[in-house]
Amino acid sequence: METLKGKTAVVTGGNSGIGYATARELKQQGATVIITGRRKDAIDTAAAELGVTGLVADQGDLAAIESLAGTIKATFGKVDILFINAGVLGGGAIEQATEAVFDQVIDINFKGAYFTLSRFIPLLNDGASVTFLSSNTASMNVANSSIYSSSKAALNAVMKIAALELAPRKIRVNAISPGPIETAILQKQGYDEAQLDGLKAWMLDRIPLQHMGKAGDVGKMVAHLSGDAASFITGAELVMDGGMSL
Template sequence: MENLRNKIAVITGGNSGIGYATAKEMKAQGATVIITGRRQDALEKAVAELGVTGFMADQSKLRETTELVSKVSEQFGQIDILFINAGIVGTAPIADATEELFDSIFDINFKGAYFTLSKFIPLLNDGASVVFLSSNTASMNGAQSSIYSSGKAALNSIMRIAAVELAPRNIRVNAVSPGPTQTEILNKLGLDEAARKGLDDWMIERIPLKKIGTAKDVAKMVAYFCGDAASFITGAEVVMDGGMSLA
């Protein structure tokens, strides 16, 4: 079903994981899709596989975000969908946290996301949809997750305030908060095969539905938020974690 026909969508961090799956889903639903990435080789590969437009941009650098907005404006004009997806993961006990880790996470996950929204607002059509990729950890209290969780909690606050500010233009702003999801980001933790299996088993044990989510699951929810079926939903956070945050 082409629920997003004639819509133009920008997806940050669309060359892998949830961003890639969402680009694929939105294109299948009829949207014209633009993805960003900060790795040239990965971006070019994704563009070729998906048949979409790609722009290099590091969300942690405001100058690159500003340049991205200019490029999108020049080539496409206004847009209908903005999925602010780019992000990184990092953990550390509070006692051992470093300024470098703090800055690297907040520069992308919080500051970068904030200014991506800020700079794209002039390009949003009235009636557009903005979706943030948050996390179930925003409302959980796991050890060693203080920096990452705080950044996602701050993101949810931005989402709600943006929903109020942009409501006069009928622009809806929402967030999708996945729990454990099988994506490339888990492979970047540097774990060997046994340790990775141990992590998966540990997560599954804590998820009532006894499975780890997929990027496709999240992509379908993001696409739903951007379609007419969600036209009366704004300022909402949907937690997709198989019940993990209930425990």
């Protein structure tokens, strides 16, 4: 069903994983979709596969965010759906923390997401929907996750305040906090197959539903939050983790 027909959607980090699946879902529901990412080859490939527009932009770079907003304004005008999805993993024990890892995670996951929202607010139509990709770790206490968890907890705080600030324009702002999702992000961290199997077993042991989520599950939730059926939902964090955080 094309429930989002006539709407323009922007998905940051849309060339893989949850961003890719969400872009596909929004397109299937009738939206005009623009995806962004840091690597031109990856964005070009994903955009061609999805049949959407791809733009190169690094969410960790404020100048790139402002350039992206300017390009979208000039080409598409206003935006109805903004999914701020781009993010990275990173962390380790607090005692061994490095400034480089701290800056990378905070610059992309928090600062970049914050300024993406900030610079896109003038482009949002009244009644638009903004969704942040957060994480269930924002409200869980897991060793070696302090930097990543902090970046997502900060994001949730901004989401609630943005929901209040933008309510007069009927713009809704929410966050989705997934648990373990089957994407390639863990492979990008350099784990070998044995380590990945061990990590997956560890996670499954902590998920009451005994399975990992799929990127498409999150994509469907973003589409739901972007449509009329969610017109009374704002300032909400929707946890999708199979009960892991219970």
